[in-house]
Amino acid sequence: MTSSAPQSGMSATGKLILTGLFMLLLTFSSEALAKPSELLLGIEPEHNIFTQMENYRKLAGYLTSKVGIPVRLTVMSRYGQVLQRFKSLHLDGALLNSYTATLAIDAMGMEPVVRPVNLAGEAQSQGVIFTRHDSGIKQVSDMRGKSFAFVDPATTEGYLFPMAYLRRNGITSPRSYLGQTFFTGSHASAISAVLDGRADLGAAKNEAFSRQIAKDPYIAKDLVIITRSEPLPPTTLFLKNDLAPELKQKITNALLAMVESGEGREILRSIQAQRFIRTGRSEYDIVRKMATEAGLNRERIATQ
Amino acid sequence: MPATSRNFALSLLALLAWLCLPASLAANTMVGVIMPSTTPNALELQRVFRETLKSEAPAADLEIVFQRPFPDAVALSNATRKLVAAGADLLVTYGTTATIAALNEKIKPPVIYSGVYDPDNAPFAGLNLTGCGYKIPLTSLLRHLRELKQINTISIVYCSLENDTVRQFNELAELTKAQQITLIPINIKSGEELDKEQLSKGDAILFTSGNVVNLRLNEMLVVAQAHQQPSIGIFPDLNEAGVTISLYNSPQEQSRKTGQIAAQIIAGKQPRDIKPEILRNTELVFNLRGAKSIGVNIPFQMVAEASRVIK
Numbered sequence: 001m002t003s004s005a006p007q008s009g010m011s012a013t014g015k016l017i018l019t020g021l022f023m024l025l026l027t028f029s030s031e032a033l034a035k036p037s038e039l040l041l042g043i044e045p046e047h048n049i050f051t052q053m054e055n056y057r058k059l060a061g062y063l064t065s066k067v068g069i070p071v072r073l074t075v076m077s078r079y080g081q082v083l084q085r086f087k088s089l090h091l092d093g094a095l096l097n098s099y100t101a102t103l104a105i106d107a108m109g110m111e112p113v114v115r116p117v118n119l120a121g122e123a124q125s126q127g128v129i130f131t132r133h134d135s136g137i138k139q140v141s142d143m144r145g146k147s148f149a150f151v152d153p154a155t156t157e158g159y160l161f162p163m164a165y166l167r168r169n170g171i172t173s174p175r176s177y178l179g180q181t182f183f184t185g186s187h188a189s190a191i192s193a194v195l196d197g198r199a200d201l202g203a204a205k206n207e208a209f210s211r212q213i214a215k216d217p218y219i220a221k222d223l224v225i226i227t228r229s230e231p232l233p234p235t236t237l238f239l240k241n242d243l244a245p246e247l248k249q250k251i252t253n254a255l256l257a258m259v260e261s262g263e264g265r266e267i268l269r270s271i272q273a274q275r276f277i278r279t280g281r282s283e284y285d286i287v288r289k290m291a292t293e294a295g296l297n298r299e300r301i302a303t304q
Numbered sequence: 305m306p307a308t309s310r311n312f313a314l315s316l317l318a319l320l321a322w323l324c325l326p327a328s329l330a331a332n333t334m335v336g337v338i339m340p341s342t343t344p345n346a347l348e349l350q351r352v353f354r355e356t357l358k359s360e361a362p363a364a365d366l367e368i369v370f371q372r373p374f375p376d377a378v379a380l381s382n383a384t385r386k387l388v389a390a391g392a393d394l395l396v397t398y399g400t401t402a403t404i405a406a407l408n409e410k411i412k413p414p415v416i417y418s419g420v421y422d423p424d425n426a427p428f429a430g431l432n433l434t435g436c437g438y439k440i441p442l443t444s445l446l447r448h449l450r451e452l453k454q455i456n457t458i459s460i461v462y463c464s465l466e467n468d469t470v471r472q473f474n475e476l477a478e479l480t481k482a483q484q485i486t487l488i489p490i491n492i493k494s495g496e497e498l499d500k501e502q503l504s505k506g507d508a509i510l511f512t513s514g515n516v517v518n519l520r521l522n523e524m525l526v527v528a529q530a531h532q533q534p535s536i537g538i539f540p541d542l543n544e545a546g547v548t549i550s551l552y553n554s555p556q557e558q559s560r561k562t563g564q565i566a567a568q569i570i571a572g573k574q575p576r577d578i579k580p581e582i583l584r585n586t587e588l589v590f591n592l593r594g595a596k597s598i599g600v601n602i603p604f605q606m607v608a609e610a611s612r613v614i615k
């Protein structure tokens with residue numbers, strides 16, 4: 001009985017076809033990297049998403065004209081879930097708050113690209129814990145049993161910071177120490193909850209706090225800030241790792257150059273910014289430190 | 305021991321035992337409650353108070369007597385006298401005017417107030433007094449109205465007979481002045497004709513939290529409807545009559561706290577040893593149906609903040 005030896009190699013024709021297919025695939029994928037048909041960027045929701053979309057639409061229009069492909073923006077349903085959303089929404093990038101940004105760096109290896117300098121000239125954010133001036137709450141010992149309005153579990157200023165602050169001050173289980181706690185979904189809503197008396201305490205980013213006061217100066221008389229966080233990275237633009245480097249560069253350059261033109265400055269003002277500046281991963285070490293202090297399970301929050 | 309002496313000793317022992325019993329168990333305790341007749345949801349507040357008191361002081365032999373006079377000083381004083389004459393051991397008064405009326409009678413039983421606006425600044429004091437009040441951030445009322453529409457003038461409804469609404473009105477007068485809003489005062493009393501023309505002049509109507517204001521709410525909402533005026537109230541719009549925005553502390557919660565305080569006093573605690581409570585946690589309700597009927601669109605971001613929405 002004879003048996004043929006197993007074929008260890010491929011025929012010359014087979015190799016040729018496979019090489020051809022590989023070259024074809026490489027051409028397509030390199031074309032896809034270099035020239036996607038459009039760029040989709042995610043933004044995290046603010047208090048008034050209609051105004052937010054209107055303002056960011058101008059930015060998208062500007063980028064479209066500078067980058068050469070349509071740039072579209074989508075408001076992500078809520079904070080957090082950044083990892084899933086990048087996949088499910090097929091995002092090419094997103095403007096992320098420092099908490100979700102840290103997750104994006106740690107879990108997806110993403111690179112921060114640019115961050116805005118706000119109208120006050122600050123390129124950093126800060127968390128604030130506040131109360132009504134007549135609440136009688138001045139320190140942590142006064143907070144026992146009091147209601148607290150957080151923003152979202154996936155925000156640094158609106159959740160991570162107050163949790164870390166309470167633990168730093170000897171409260172091992174902040175949610176048990178406080179009375180009723182709830183998430184308002186936006187920084188402005190957390191401020192409003194305390195103003196209305198729906199919560200005794202609240203946490204939000206200082207920029208939202210200042211913006212509310214600018215809109216309604218009487219708020220400044222009603223609220224008092226109990227404490228502030230260390231400087232934190234503000235909302236920052238992240239781009240997908242597999243985006244073509246030249247496209248990333250084009251986007252970065254366009255954003256950095258916005259301040260040089262009247263049109264660019266006008267759009268910057270509409271998103272409450274003076275200009276964009278470069279940023280890097282090391283900016284997020286403070287957020288990791290705060291998450292450890294807060295004793296929070298970041299992976300759990302990320303998937304909530 | 306001779307029978308007479310034995311009987312005397314036993315009687316003495318029984319008397320001593322009776323004297324040593326806690327006050328709460330020694331005899332029937334009468335709790336007199338003065339709740340003005342027009343208090344909204346009065347039956348519900350009575351129920352919450354009664355149930356709380358019975359659950360917090362289960363061993364006490366309680367008699368709870370309610371008086372529901374009209375909320376003017378004379379009627380409230382008469383109610384106080386009646387309850388004291390009937391032997392009330394403790395008096396519970398709803399509202400500042402009722403509390404003042406009771407204190408003016410210089411009565412012996414302790415007084416527990418309830419439903420008093422900003423008790424820290426209420427015009428009463430006493431060692432034999434404690435209670436539970438509430439505080440609403442009045443600036444929020446104006447802020448919410450401004451979020452709805454441009455407000456240059458505002459009709460503020462109050463009742464000069466009721467101290468709580470008068471103090472709210474005075475605070476609002478200062479706030480509107482500081483915010484360059486022209487105030488149109490509407491002082492309403494029961495039985496008097498409503499000045500509909502004045503009421504309709506404001507860009508919006510603000511209802512202070514008073515009994516008479518509540519009593520005539522529907523009548524005023526008809527005016528608001530006819531003139532497309534949004535309205536805001538410092539009390540729950542229980543019948544969903546059409547107040548556009550309501551921001552209030554839960555009256556039921558105040559009644560519950562009052563019941564708890566009463567139970568402590570029945571157990572022998574002195575009023576001066578019980579810290580008065582001030583409820584500050586509020587509920588925010590938007591009546592979308594009412595807003596739509598006057599052509600007002602409540603922005604989505606406002607609705608998102610509501611504790612409850614009436615559709």
